[in-house]
Amino acid sequence: MTAPKSRIGIIGAGAIGGFYGVMLARAGYDVHFLLRSEYETVLQNGLQINSAVHGSMQLDSVQAYRTPAQMPKCDWLLIGAKSTSNSDLAPLIAEAAAENAKVVVLQNGLGVEETLRQVLPDNIHLLGGLCFICAHRSALGVVEHQALGGVNLGYHSGPASAAEQQSLVEEGVSMFRAAGVDSNAATNLAQARWQKLVWNLPYNGLSVLLDAGTEPLMKDPNSRALVRSIMLEACGAAAACGEPLPDALVDRMLMATDHMPNYLPSMYHDHVNGRPMELDAIYAAPLAAAAGVGFAMPKTEALYQALRFLSARAL
Amino acid sequence: MTAPKSRIGIIGAGAIGGFYGVMLARAGYDVHFLLRSEYETVLQNGLQINSAVHGSMQLDSVQAYRTPAQMPKCDWLLIGAKSTSNSDLAPLIAEAAAENAKVVVLQNGLGVEETLRQVLPDNIHLLGGLCFICAHRSALGVVEHQALGGVNLGYHSGPASAAEQQSLVEEGVSMFRAAGVDSNAATNLAQARWQKLVWNLPYNGLSVLLDAGTEPLMKDPNSRALVRSIMLEACGAAAACGEPLPDALVDRMLMATDHMPNYLPSMYHDHVNGRPMELDAIYAAPLAAAAGVGFAMPKTEALYQALRFLSARAL
Numbered sequence: 001m002t003a004p005k006s007r008i009g010i011i012g013a014g015a016i017g018g019f020y021g022v023m024l025a026r027a028g029y030d031v032h033f034l035l036r037s038e039y040e041t042v043l044q045n046g047l048q049i050n051s052a053v054h055g056s057m058q059l060d061s062v063q064a065y066r067t068p069a070q071m072p073k074c075d076w077l078l079i080g081a082k083s084t085s086n087s088d089l090a091p092l093i094a095e096a097a098a099e100n101a102k103v104v105v106l107q108n109g110l111g112v113e114e115t116l117r118q119v120l121p122d123n124i125h126l127l128g129g130l131c132f133i134c135a136h137r138s139a140l141g142v143v144e145h146q147a148l149g150g151v152n153l154g155y156h157s158g159p160a161s162a163a164e165q166q167s168l169v170e171e172g173v174s175m176f177r178a179a180g181v182d183s184n185a186a187t188n189l190a191q192a193r194w195q196k197l198v199w200n201l202p203y204n205g206l207s208v209l210l211d212a213g214t215e216p217l218m219k220d221p222n223s224r225a226l227v228r229s230i231m232l233e234a235c236g237a238a239a240a241c242g243e244p245l246p247d248a249l250v251d252r253m254l255m256a257t258d259h260m261p262n263y264l265p266s267m268y269h270d271h272v273n274g275r276p277m278e279l280d281a282i283y284a285a286p287l288a289a290a291a292g293v294g295f296a297m298p299k300t301e302a303l304y305q306a307l308r309f310l311s312a313r314a315l
Numbered sequence: 316m317t318a319p320k321s322r323i324g325i326i327g328a329g330a331i332g333g334f335y336g337v338m339l340a341r342a343g344y345d346v347h348f349l350l351r352s353e354y355e356t357v358l359q360n361g362l363q364i365n366s367a368v369h370g371s372m373q374l375d376s377v378q379a380y381r382t383p384a385q386m387p388k389c390d391w392l393l394i395g396a397k398s399t400s401n402s403d404l405a406p407l408i409a410e411a412a413a414e415n416a417k418v419v420v421l422q423n424g425l426g427v428e429e430t431l432r433q434v435l436p437d438n439i440h441l442l443g444g445l446c447f448i449c450a451h452r453s454a455l456g457v458v459e460h461q462a463l464g465g466v467n468l469g470y471h472s473g474p475a476s477a478a479e480q481q482s483l484v485e486e487g488v489s490m491f492r493a494a495g496v497d498s499n500a501a502t503n504l505a506q507a508r509w510q511k512l513v514w515n516l517p518y519n520g521l522s523v524l525l526d527a528g529t530e531p532l533m534k535d536p537n538s539r540a541l542v543r544s545i546m547l548e549a550c551g552a553a554a555a556c557g558e559p560l561p562d563a564l565v566d567r568m569l570m571a572t573d574h575m576p577n578y579l580p581s582m583y584h585d586h587v588n589g590r591p592m593e594l595d596a597i598y599a600a601p602l603a604a605a606a607g608v609g610f611a612m613p614k615t616e617a618l619y620q621a622l623r624f625l626s627a628r629a630l
Binding site for chain 2: 206209210212216217220222223225226229230298299301302303304305306308309310312313
């Protein structure tokens with residue numbers, strides 16, 4: 001006999017929340033979506049994932065809510081909303097959470113758990129999730145999934161003992177795997193976040209600044225060299241912050257990106273659609289962490305300063 | 316009795332060649348223009364300078380030529396064409412030059428005299444001219460002059476002794492001053508070129524990358540900080556290359572730019588009009604010079620790499 005499947009809440013159904021929510025619902029999990037701008041459309045049309053990996057997936061009867069008060073309490077909460085709204089989200093998350101719920105922050109950048117932790121009740125387990133996925137929302141309730149899809153999980157903070165932490169992470173990993181999602185435990189969440197930044201720091205910002213996806217950025221020798229040196233700055237910063245990364249990481253990431261379809265990261269879509277870019281979590285926080293230990297990231301900083309200019313002008 | 320005024324040839328009548336050529340012609344100098352794409356228009360309509368400083372200036376009967384063979388030999392030749400065409404220009408310059416002519420390279424960047432020197436006859440005096448002017452060409456034969464206008468001159472190479480070099484530079488300075496153009500001798504041309512780069516390195520590239528003139532770049536604290544740090548890299552590189560610049564230079568330039576009208580540098584106009592950007596002279600040459608003495612300019616290099624990407628994509 002198997003244990004009853006967990007009840008899962010998805011906060012925000014952009015590309016990330018939509019994709020993982022639909023994958024988990026298809027696998028039989030009881031999935032509930034807390035939505036804002038997409039509520040009406042999703043209630044009417046359901047959620048649609050156009051996946052180059054899994055084919056077309058449609059979730060017709062979406063359990064969608066406008067407020068957490070209407071939602072059943074959830075054992076797992078996956079945060080797919082933008083990190084720019086984390087402080088507004090915290091009370092909603094707390095309200096949607098069952099006792100001792102596991103909250104997984106599926107966001108990029110540094111310090112995203114800390115922001116939430118400060119405003120979440122102590123009895124909530126907070127985990128970080130690193131998503132390795134090429135996906136974007138093409139319309140309300142419609143997600144284009146181009147490639148990849150894995151999620152690595154690490155325990156951030158909460159009432160669990162070390163042994164319990166491991167078992168909670170394994171529970172989350174099993175849940176994703178049961179839904180056909182590649183998943184692994186990140187034994188060191190801080191290091192895993194830096195590792196993810198090695199990819200996000202060059203591609204997110206340069207896609208905006210140069211109006212280009214990964215393919216042209218990798219093809220041109222100058223932008224490729226720029227990508228590489230920003231990656232090396234990120235590795236140097238990680239090491240300086242006490243989270244050294246594998247030596248071969250940069251070349252491995254470049255090669256992996258070479259084999260990806262031409263990908264426009266979420267920051268590109270945010271910018272062209274007039275939404276705020278996640279500059280604090282993805283750029284300001286790692287730059288501040290590096291500066292705090294006296295490590296300079298000049299090319300990353302130049303990129304960040306240019307993006308801030310564009311962001312201010314877009315207001 | 317005064318000496319007969321020199322015969323002056325202008326090679327290329329974009330904003331720089333057009334402005335200084337008209338100023339000198341108005342002062343009674345015998346000015347001849349070697350033109351390519353503008354030849355027909357200038358012959359028909361003359362040259363027009365819309366100057367915020369001097370008012371509207373029209374030169375009706377322009378002595379314009381398509382080839383140097385048709386031109387009278389000139390004592391002074393002012394090179395206002397883009398540095399991107401220097402190697403093509405050299406034979407034309409040599410042909411238009413009187414014996415012992417003075418050739419003044421009115422271009423930005425580093426190494427622009429060296430490129431020409433290699434292909435010019437030994438008996439030609441080569442000088443560098445640093446233009447401090449806000450001007451751009453708005454149409455064939457029409458130049459908008461927004462502010463400033465000075466030219467500093469320095470001797471680069473040629474048959475002159477040290478004393479003769481000084482006297483030739485003074486002759487050029489007097490010529491410009493007689494035409495109402497502020498002009499001074501640059502005792503150290505290499506240092507003067509670096510000093511000019513302190514301004515060009517941030518503003519030229521960022522205007523292209525961020526689609527912005529000096530005013531918005533200075534107003535936003537992030538782009539202003541980026542401008543400043545690129546200026547500091549340029550000063551560091553100049554010092555490392557043996558051409559230290561005054562300590563107060565960066566703050567002085569920032570303040571001067573604050574007081575300028577909103578200005579879009581020539582690189583911006585080149586890029587939006589599909590002309591090649593002067594990336595070699597303005598970026599690649601100083602980066603190579605700095606790298607040659609082990610000095611890193613990471614933010615400048617990041618900007619250059621981004622510009623190269625845009626330049627390649629524009630082809």
